[in-house]
Amino acid sequence: MNVDGKKYRTIWPAEDGGSVEIIDQTRFPYRFEIVSLRTVEDAAHAIRDMQVRGAPLIGATAAYGVALAMKADPSDENLHAACSALLQTRPTAVNLHWALDRALKSLVQVAPERRADAALELAAAVCDEDIAINMAIGMHGMKLVAALSATKRRGEPVNILTHCNAGWLATVDWGTATAPIYMAHDGGIPVHVWVDETRPRNQGAFLTAWELGQHGVPHTVVVDNAGGHLMQRGEVDMVIVGTDRTTATGDVCNKIGTYLKALAARDNDVPFYVALPSPTIDFSLSDGLREIPIEERGGEEVSRMSGRLSDGSVDTIDIVADGSEVGNPAFDVTPACLVTGLITERGVLEPNRKALADAFPERVRTRA
Amino acid sequence: MNVDGKKYRTIWPAEDGGSVEIIDQTRFPYRFEIVSLRTVEDAAHAIRDMQVRGAPLIGATAAYGVALAMKADPSDENLHAACSALLQTRPTAVNLHWALDRALKSLVQVAPERRADAALELAAAVCDEDIAINMAIGMHGMKLVAALSATKRRGEPVNILTHCNAGWLATVDWGTATAPIYMAHDGGIPVHVWVDETRPRNQGAFLTAWELGQHGVPHTVVVDNAGGHLMQRGEVDMVIVGTDRTTATGDVCNKIGTYLKALAARDNDVPFYVALPSPTIDFSLSDGLREIPIEERGGEEVSRMSGRLSDGSVDTIDIVADGSEVGNPAFDVTPACLVTGLITERGVLEPNRKALADAFPERVRTRA
Numbered sequence: 001m002n003v004d005g006k007k008y009r010t011i012w013p014a015e016d017g018g019s020v021e022i023i024d025q026t027r028f029p030y031r032f033e034i035v036s037l038r039t040v041e042d043a044a045h046a047i048r049d050m051q052v053r054g055a056p057l058i059g060a061t062a063a064y065g066v067a068l069a070m071k072a073d074p075s076d077e078n079l080h081a082a083c084s085a086l087l088q089t090r091p092t093a094v095n096l097h098w099a100l101d102r103a104l105k106s107l108v109q110v111a112p113e114r115r116a117d118a119a120l121e122l123a124a125a126v127c128d129e130d131i132a133i134n135m136a137i138g139m140h141g142m143k144l145v146a147a148l149s150a151t152k153r154r155g156e157p158v159n160i161l162t163h164c165n166a167g168w169l170a171t172v173d174w175g176t177a178t179a180p181i182y183m184a185h186d187g188g189i190p191v192h193v194w195v196d197e198t199r200p201r202n203q204g205a206f207l208t209a210w211e212l213g214q215h216g217v218p219h220t221v222v223v224d225n226a227g228g229h230l231m232q233r234g235e236v237d238m239v240i241v242g243t244d245r246t247t248a249t250g251d252v253c254n255k256i257g258t259y260l261k262a263l264a265a266r267d268n269d270v271p272f273y274v275a276l277p278s279p280t281i282d283f284s285l286s287d288g289l290r291e292i293p294i295e296e297r298g299g300e301e302v303s304r305m306s307g308r309l310s311d312g313s314v315d316t317i318d319i320v321a322d323g324s325e326v327g328n329p330a331f332d333v334t335p336a337c338l339v340t341g342l343i344t345e346r347g348v349l350e351p352n353r354k355a356l357a358d359a360f361p362e363r364v365r366t367r368a
Numbered sequence: 369m370n371v372d373g374k375k376y377r378t379i380w381p382a383e384d385g386g387s388v389e390i391i392d393q394t395r396f397p398y399r400f401e402i403v404s405l406r407t408v409e410d411a412a413h414a415i416r417d418m419q420v421r422g423a424p425l426i427g428a429t430a431a432y433g434v435a436l437a438m439k440a441d442p443s444d445e446n447l448h449a450a451c452s453a454l455l456q457t458r459p460t461a462v463n464l465h466w467a468l469d470r471a472l473k474s475l476v477q478v479a480p481e482r483r484a485d486a487a488l489e490l491a492a493a494v495c496d497e498d499i500a501i502n503m504a505i506g507m508h509g510m511k512l513v514a515a516l517s518a519t520k521r522r523g524e525p526v527n528i529l530t531h532c533n534a535g536w537l538a539t540v541d542w543g544t545a546t547a548p549i550y551m552a553h554d555g556g557i558p559v560h561v562w563v564d565e566t567r568p569r570n571q572g573a574f575l576t577a578w579e580l581g582q583h584g585v586p587h588t589v590v591v592d593n594a595g596g597h598l599m600q601r602g603e604v605d606m607v608i609v610g611t612d613r614t615t616a617t618g619d620v621c622n623k624i625g626t627y628l629k630a631l632a633a634r635d636n637d638v639p640f641y642v643a644l645p646s647p648t649i650d651f652s653l654s655d656g657l658r659e660i661p662i663e664e665r666g667g668e669e670v671s672r673m674s675g676r677l678s679d680g681s682v683d684t685i686d687i688v689a690d691g692s693e694v695g696n697p698a699f700d701v702t703p704a705c706l707v708t709g710l711i712t713e714r715g716v717l718e719p720n721r722k723a724l725a726d727a728f729p730e731r732v733r734t735r736a
Binding site: 028029030194195197198199200202205206207209210212213218219220221222223224225226227228229230232233255256257259260261263264267289294302303304305306307308309310315316317318319320321322323324325326327328329331332333 | 396397398562563565566567568570573574575577578580581586587588589590591592593594595596597598600601623624625627628629631632635657662670671672673674675676677678683684685686687688689690691692693694695696697699700701
């Protein structure tokens with residue numbers, strides 16, 4: 001999407017032909033810096049230190065990491081070493097595992113002298129596939145926005161609330177929850193986005209607000225507490241969020257606080273949509289609340305916050321009374337009964353086992 | 369309550385007999401400082417600059433401000449001037465108006481040579497009445513905590529979630545939502561409090577966490593997003609919050625985000641209580657959502673945050689992407705249907721017109 005009027009992806013091969021460039025996301029929202037990855041170690045560092053983040057972008061960066069390794073040394077030994085090193089950066093990231101598995105299986109069948117090119121092509125394909133999925137989500141979701149827009153007076157925007165960052169910065173381009181928003185905006189449908197601050201880590205105020213602002217989409221940042229009130233007052237027409245993991249039955253695991261917004265949406269008859277690329281559906285799970293373990297992250301994400309001081313420098317402050325315990329569950333589960341629809345690359349689906357299985361039959365294990 | 373093992377109120381006459389002392393709440397949570405008020409101007413400054421906050425404490429400070437004025441000059445002219453100056457500090461504060469009205473009506477009937485003593489007695493009475501109300505709320509609420517404790521294994525705490533600060537720092541002592549908690553804790557009933565950070569202004573992480581910690585009450589600070597998840601996992605036994613204004617029908621206006629917790633409580637069968645001194649009931653209102661205007665406060669409360677830097681100094685950082693709009697509704701309304709009970713000084717009431725009118729018949733206007 002646009003940054004300061006210029007089109008970007010989050011990762012791309014550099015013009016020199018020998019390196020890959022990324023946007024350094026650790027510098028957001030107060031600096032926009034592009035970083036060159038020249039070696040597989042650079043790629044591993046970018047993933048480990050969260051210069052790149054978001055499942056699809058992590059997968060794409062890993063694929064480019066393999067390409068950089070193959071350019072330096074296309075041997076079988078180095079192929080395995082590169083995949084292994086990249087996998088260690090964030091061992092629990094599903095897309096990382098998937099992208100590396102795919103690269104390894106594909107490249108071992110390629111002769112070493114052709115591996116550098118093949119790896120680069122594979123990485124480009126991983127990126128293009130992510131974009132194709134997100135654009136399909138965007139097209140399906142945009143129809144929902146357009147339908148709401150048709151009920152408005154001319155020029156009056158559709159008010160969309162989103163939580164966390166399921167934006168283009170978490171993918172190669174377009175994002176998931178943001179894809180319908182960007183497509184509607186680019187297509188001339190007036191939209192306005194309520195951006196939840198998204199404590200802790202503040203991905204809404206830092207990332208979603210930044211990317212919407214750069215692309216010119218009207219938006220307002222509010223604290224996470226405000227969404228219910230806005231819905232009570234009729235100021236939200238729809239909610240669109242992303243997801244980290246969705247069950248075969250449509251239960252949605254996403255950033256902590258998503259569930260509260262889903263409850264408020266139901267209480268105020270506001271449609272609540274989840275945008276998801278189908279790889280995030282886990283067809284082995286039936287009950288999100290029972291089966292999805294919720295990661296408890298470090299308390300300093302809650303008790304400390306980084307931002308910009310008046311002299312322009314970025315620093316970190318303490319923001320909890322000394323001596324207090326701090327809890328930090330990172331995700332919550334929104335039961336399928338609170339979800340209006342799942343916006344996938346194959347259409348907007350009802351959140352139930354049959355609808356998901358019908359749309360993705362190849363993903364459902366055949367039972368004897 | 370206790371601070372570092374020593375009992376305090378938030379305001380008290382100094383031992384020198386000529387001044388009044390307060391805890392400077394603008395320094396929380398990283399400094400505990402006592403400030404002397406020697407003149408009515410000092411009292412006005414303390415209210416205006418929020419060294420004192422919370423409706424009951426503002427009322428008490430105003431009453432002491434009148435006493436300081438009467439000590440300096442007990443004339444009718446100065447009595448009116450003092451009340452007028454104090455009222456200007458925060459014109460919309462209901463308790464401020466009420467305390468000054470009471471002081472004026474009472475003191476004009478007292479001969480000037482007795483006014484200094486009478487004003488001091490009146491201020492002490494305002495404080496004692498606040499404490500009596502909060503202790504009554506505490507006793508009624510403690511029974512609810514005790515009943516839940518009886519369902520637990522020995523030693524297992526009752527988990528209470530609270531939002532914002534309806535603690536002793538907002539009153540003269542005990543607080544409202546915290547009174548049942550302090551009484552249960554002091555009475556040997558094991559409790560543990562989930563303290564919502566409470567964005568913006570962070571009164572939970574700054575004030576509630578500080579006062580619970582100083583008094584030795586086990587507690588854990590969590591972001592506002594976490595409460596629903598905790599309830600889904602059975603980790604919350606009850607919610608107790610305060611209120612700024614409650615309608616005759618039991619609709620509760622309180623800090624933004626309260627409504628989201630009430631929704632989650634209903635969805636998970638967690639009892640949701642509101643602790644309120646009866647002066648916060650507005651018997652002229654029937655429909656909280658329609659009739660209570662919600663204050664939109666300045667965006668810098670959302671886009672900037674103060675805290676302690678690593679060198680120990682307190683500073684303010686920017687925490688929203690540049691150029692983004694910011695919204696800041698300060699309160700929301702929780703409809704009575706989501707409230708389990710109103711903990712008042714006259715008992716735990718059902719949130720409906722009849723129960724409130726029966727408990728406070730003198731407050732209900734007689735209709736011809």
